Amino acid sequence: MVATLSLGFTLHASMAQSIGNPPAAEEGLWLAQDHDGVFQIGHCGDTLCGRLIGMQYDGPVPKDVWGRSQCGLVMLTDFRLIRDENVWRGHILDPETGRTYDARIHAESSEVLKLRGFILGIPLFGKTQTWTRYHGTIGPACKLP
Template sequence: MRWGLVLSGLLLCLSPSLGKAEAVDHVSSASTSSELGLWLSAGKDGVFSIEHCGNNGNALCGRLVGMDYDGEMPKDTWGRAECGLWMLTDFVPIEDHKWSGHILDPRSGRVYQAFIWLSEPNVLKLRGYVLGMPLLGKTETWTRYNGGAFGPQCKMPPQPH
C-alpha cells in the first residue's frame, strides 16, 4: 500500500498506515484560513481532521478520517484499525499559525516531534523530526480536502493525481 502522507515524509525510517471504521461526512472549510478542518496528505492517500483538543481546547490534534487502501483496513502496531487514530497530538502555538507537537507512526508505535504551519490559507506544512533537531526531518505539503464524503471504514473516494 502506498501512503506517503505523514510519516514517510516524516523520516526515512517511517512507514505510515491507516485506521478505525466509521463513515465521515465531509464539511468543506475551504474558505477558512485556519489549521482546523480536513487536510489531504501529500500522497493524496489519507485525510486528517485537525481540531481543537486539550483541557482548555487551546491545542490542536489530528486524526485520520479517510484512507485510500485496497483489501483489509490497515492496522497499527497494536492491531487497531488506523482510521480514527489520533496521530497528531498536543500541538501548541509557538508563533502565528505555527504549532509544535507530536506525530505517531502507527506501524512502529514511535512518536516524533513535529511542526505544522499554514504557508497559504489552504496549504498546511508538516515537518517531522528526531532528536529535537528540526534539521533531522522532512517537510510535507498537505492541502485542504475538498473531496466527497468518506465511505464505510474511512474509504476515500478516488482522488485526481
C-alpha cells in the first residue's frame, strides 16, 4: 500500500473548484513522500478528490489492475471536511490491487500535506506519509523529470 499511496495530468473539469467552495489548503500539486508521484488535489463538488498527474517510471505508462493507464487516474475520492478535527476524510485507491482504503489528509503548512491511509475505519491501523508541495514540471504521459 505504501508504494501506491505515493503514486497524478491536468486538472480535470470534475475537479474544478465549485462555485461557493473556498479553496482548501490541501488543494494543489503534491509530491508523494517517495518522490515517485505527483497528485493534483482539488474540489469535486463539495468534496476533495485527487488524481495522479505525474510519476517516475521507465518503459510504458504503468497500468492499474484493470489495465487502465495510471496517468490521470483519480485515486483520492470523497474527502469531506471533519471540522472538529480539521482534517479531510475519504478514500484512497491502490491501483495495483484495486482495493480502496480509508484515508485522512490535512495540510500541516502551505508546503506540507499529511496523508494517513488505514483499514477497518480505524486510523490506528494505518501509516502516515508526508507529501510536499510540487513546484516542478511534468512531461508528456505523466512523466516526471
